[in-house]
Amino acid sequence: MHSFLLSIGSNYNTLNNIAVVKELLLRYFTDIYFTQTSESEPIGKNYSDRFVNMLATFQSEHHLDETIKILKQIKQEMGRTSEDKKHGKVIIDLDIIAYDDNIVRPTDYYRTYVQYLLKYLP
Numbered sequence: 001m002h003s004f005l006l007s008i009g010s011n012y013n014t015l016n017n018i019a020v021v022k023e024l025l026l027r028y029f030t031d032i033y034f035t036q037t038s039e040s041e042p043i044g045k046n047y048s049d050r051f052v053n054m055l056a057t058f059q060s061e062h063h064l065d066e067t068i069k070i071l072k073q074i075k076q077e078m079g080r081t082s083e084d085k086k087h088g089k090v091i092i093d094l095d096i097i098a099y100d101d102n103i104v105r106p107t108d109y110y111r112t113y114v115q116y117l118l119k120y121l122p
Helices: 014-028 064-077 082-086 112-118
Strands: 002-010 038-040 051-060 093-099
Touching (some): 051 112
Antiparallel strands (some): 002 051, 002 093, 038 051
């Protein structure tokens, strides 16, 4: 089994999109645990709307590459497009920030909202 730490974010129709993504993730990862949500200021010049963020942790038999494919499928199912992202609209963002206790996205891992939400993980 592999362990994952996932960062989840949205800056568009946030409450609905966070609820939908939780249901979709539960289809693939039945033992997933979600933190509470937290708001953060946008990072990057393309974004103006605040983000709602959450972390999730889960165990899976899937390796990193397989899990990334599942997450991309979920993003597509929710309607995320590269064109929206260019215009600062993020329906849903799903990023693996740690895999098997290895931080794979250190810039994301050390963001203030991630560090804040980590305390809500079991």
